Amino acid sequence: MAFSTAVAHASLPGSIFAPHSTPAHEEHQLSIFVLWITLLIYLGVSGLLVYALVRFRARPNDDAEPPQVFGSLQIELSWTIIPILIIVVLFLGTARVLFSVQDAKKPPTALDVLVIGHQFWWEFRYPQYNVVAANELHVPTSSNSAPRPTFMKLTSADVMHSFWVPQLNGKTDLLPNRVNEMWIDPQTPGMYVGQCAQFCGPQHAKMLLRVYVDTPEDFDKWIKNQQRTQAELAAPHIAMASIPNPGNQTRGPLPPNSPATHGTVAAVSTEAPDNAVNAHNGQLVFERQACINCHAVGGTVANGRYGPDLTHLMSRDTLGAGAAANTPGNLLAWIADPNTFKPGCLMPAMHLSERQNAQITAYLLTLK
Known part of the structure; x- marks a missing residue:
């Protein structure tokens, strides 16, 4: 010991x-x-x-043949x-x-999560709460007095992947047209890093993931925020202070191969008139381009399923499955050309104007 x-x-x-x-x-x-x-x-x-x-x-002057x-x-x-x-x-x-x-028994209090592997990002679905997240898995703590383990079903949307968070469980493969299962019951709140442990393409090394283990109270707050559509979050009576992790702060260290900030964008208040106009125009640009073919934003016409759900993009700490910190500057650089951070990723550069990229960034910054 x-x-x-x-x-x-x-x-x-x-x-x-x-x-x-x-x-x-x-x-x-x-x-x-x-x-x-x-x-x-x-x-x-x-x-x-x-x-x-x-x-x-061999000893000196010993030339005799040893016994056979x-x-x-x-x-x-x-x-x-x-x-x-x-x-x-x-x-x-x-x-x-x-x-x-x-063969561990699943208690009635268990949390269900569907994990879907994509090239090169993670999709997390909470069927009990009708919540969809990407790349950052939130689960509650579990204890002997109040057991609430997380039971996960894992599958793949394309090629073979492998879900591995070493401090929580061994790796489990994600296969197309097959569902594997695993479970965790973390007792200590914190952030635990993991990654895809099965080569799945040119950006396999940057298919990272984070598991946030929250206290039961913090997890319930996170779920309630994730259940809100953008129309609800934009209502005047909802204070920004009630929204955890407003997007310009990063909790915990970045994964080892994550760059810091690329470029700069001034952080502006969501209540500023100019920013409100830019965000509105950015939503129009977002919905009139091919963005909505791949991404979904709750409460809007964007209903794509090929890329990560962006409804609460700015509640996440990283971009591109841990490729970079989720800052305004990195977000703008990612929209302009995702290959800046993940060469070979499947999201193409849309070759929009600088003004359009800035407007889309202003809109995405409102997705709390």
């Missing part, structure tokens, strides 16, 4: 040696057990090798029985964890 604790404390975010969920704890204990077994094998083989090198080394041994029942039994016992122990230990994780 001392070795396990030392490794866990020395690990970085995203390591399997810092588990924060029951499945991850089970897998962590199994990995430590396997490490100890393999360490004993290494020490045993190395000890025998050193003994043979010292005991049977043809078969040894004891040695043959040893190198047959011992490996079989090791394999049986590893098999039983692995099977115990597999059945413990895969």
Whole structure:
């Protein structure tokens, strides 16, 4: 246990040696057990090798031929029985964890999430709440006194992907025309980074994801905000202060391969008359271009399903599945040319005018 604790404390975010969920704890204990077994094998083989090198080394003036041994029942039994016992122990230990994780009963209080992998982003659907999110999964904490695990069904819209958040569970593949399942029950609020663990195309390395584990109260607030359409959010009686993460603040560190800010755009108040005009014009440009063929915005005519849902774009911390921080400058650069951050991504540059790009940016900045 001392070795396990030392490794866990020395690990970085995203390591399997810092588990924060029951499945991850089970897998962590199994990995430590396997490490100890393999360490004993290494020490045993190395000890025998050193003994043979010292005991049977060539000595000065010793030209006699060593005794010739043809078969040894004891040695043959040893190198047959011992490996079989090791394999049986590893098999039983692995099977115990597999059945413990895969056969876990789903409580009535569980949260259901449908995870759909796309090239190169994640779609998260909450059927119990009629909420759709992208790239950033929000789940509530779970405890022994108030269990609320998250049970996920995973599938793919195109090619094979793999959902992996090391601190919460092992990786699970997403396959077209097939539904796999996994579950997590994180006990500690925070942000946990993950990624696609199966090569899926040129931007596989930037198909990142974040799991935000919220307190039950914060999760309920997030759900209520996500359930609102843009028409409801634009109502005068809704205060900006009630909307979490207004889009110009980034919670937690960016994933390792995420650039910071590209370009600058002045952050303006949503109540400024000029900005309101730009946002209105930006919505018109957005709805008259091909944007609505791929993206959806709740409460508007935009109903595309090929790209991420943008209804609450500015409530997210990153753009392009973790490719960049979700700042006004990065958003403008992304609209002008997504290849700035993700070369080879499937969203094309629309080659609009600078004015149109600025107007669309002003509109998207209102999508809280």
